[in-house]
Amino acid sequence: MAELPRVPPEMFRFTTTERADLHTAVLCAFGEAAERLETALTSEEVRERLRSVGWYAPVADHDLSGTLKQLAGWGLLDVIFNHAGGFATAEEYERRNLHYALTRRGEAALAGLRHAMATLGSAGALQTAVLDAIAERLGELDILLRDPDPGHNRRIFTGLRELEGHLDGLRAGTRRFNGDLQRLLRLEGADLATFHEVKSAMVTYLQEFATHLEQRGDAVAAALEKVEEHGVGVLHARALDGADLPRTPGADHATPWLAERAARWDGLRSWFAHHDGAADSADSRADRSADRSADRGAGERVVPRVRQLHDVARQAIVALLQVLDRITDSRRRSSSAAADFRTLARWFATAPAEHDAHRLWDAAFGLGSARHAHLGHPDAELIPSGVPWAEAEPVEVSALLRSRGRTERMGRTGRVRDVAELRAGRRSRAEKERAELETAWAALATTGAMRLSQLGELDHEAFGRLLDLLGRALAERPDATGLRRAVTSDGRVEIVLRTPGDGAVAVLRTSEGWFRGPDYLIDVRAPGDSRAAAPAGEHRVGA
Secondary structure (H helix, E strand, O other), X not given: OOOOOOOOOOOOHHHOOOOHHHHHHHHHHHHHHHHOOOOOEOHHXXXXXXXXXXXXXXXXXXXXXXXXXXHHHOOOEEEEEOOOOOOOOHHHHHHHHEEEEEOHHHHHHHHHHHHHHHHHHOOOOOOHHHXXXXXXXXXXXXXXXXXXXXXXXXXXXXXXXXXXXHHHHHHHHHHHHHHHHHHHHOOOOXXXXXXXXXXXXHHHHHHHHHOOHHHHHHHHHHHHHHHHHOOHHHHHHHHHHHHOOOOOOOOOOHHHHHHHHHHHHHHHHHHHOOEEOOOOOHHHHHHOOHHHHHHOOOOOEEOOHHHHHHHHHHHHHHHHHHHHHHHHHHHOOOOOHHHHHHHHHHHHHOOOOHHHHHHHHHHHHOOOOOOOOOOOOOOHHHOOOOOOOOOOOOOOOOHHHHHHOOOOOOOOOOOOOOOHHHHHHHHHHHHHHHHHHHHHHHHHXXXXXXXXXXXXXXXXXXXHHHHHHHHHHHOOOOOOOOEEEEEOOOOOOEEEEEOOOOOXXXXXXXXXXXXXXXXOEEEEEOOOOOOOOOXXXXXXXXX
């Protein structure tokens, strides 16, 4: 496990003081001077440089002098005395004879500040062009490593650094994009129309990135494997020769440089390389840390991170759609009968006239003439025509008329359907299908590995089952031994398949025609059978 970097507490203290703006401007002035190869500045030269970095406010001598002393006290500046100069007063001594230069800590603090500001002002991106550039740099390194001419070492060095730069850009862009995406998903109070527009653009962007992502990742993995065939140690040794590191007596620049290159290459492999925990080459194991190699179990498949980007893009699309649904639901007004009646009551209270209230009543409740007005008394002659309805005897109204709007109709109860024959037919068809399935599996069962061509002529049903098994096996990735394994949907039959190494072709005949394809070595058996698959040259025909 990598150790956490230990940052000196005073390295970034200049950003937290009352004069943080002036401290930052002075450091930026030294950074601009360093770009012009001016390593040391006097206080007057620092004052002149402040305008070039955007500081236009006047600075008093004691403020500038205090700032330089403070930065020197934090170890960000070195104070150098100019012995060739002369001075008459203390002010002249400080203005002319004292020179200031950035220390290594000051350079690191300025670089950290610039990196932080660049990160704040940049947006993350998923760029497939970076994947293409990485594949191109690896292909170029493969061509250069084939030629042992030392004259190519400089180009190997620049190609390796360009490759590392592209990888850093890919990792940084992916991290920033994921952070921006998560902040977008956590956005509260967003306008629905604005978020819908942003969502549509983001989903389109993710779909375009995910297109052909797997092919690009496989291209980089293939190019990486070709470079590693030459040896990663050879690559780094030739790049070190082309780097032309300074040869300082008593200082070893090569060892940390090679360690950093090995760590960068390790990161490249974690992004793109396809390998198993038990099948790594000796050269690859030597380039990785022993701790990480020990943590992997034998045969454990390590998924490259570039393949995880496809899952990240798919999950991001789903998350965006879910957030859009949540915002839509939150914007939807909650409705209840009590709230509707209160609103209707306010409308009634503010109705201009009585007839307006009647119109509102009709529109709100839709009540018309009574639906039971057509009903009559069983003996209508007993009731005089002049009797008001309120005084007449009541008429029974069916409950079905009140709830469904129609009267009851009494009829004969329908016959109960006899389903015994239907059940028997279904049972017969199920038994027939099971028998056909058992016959097909019995025809395909083997007592060991055998060539596909040895099956000869097959029943059409058995041939369909065989095609299903072959399709399932070919859809799986081969393991470390080159075998592909798959089971049926019901888990009763397993097939073990190996691609023929001799390029043989098998021809199978059925009642419907013939099938021609690679002569695979197959073993059809029950799952959990402990017998090992035979090598490619061994043929054993089942009963």
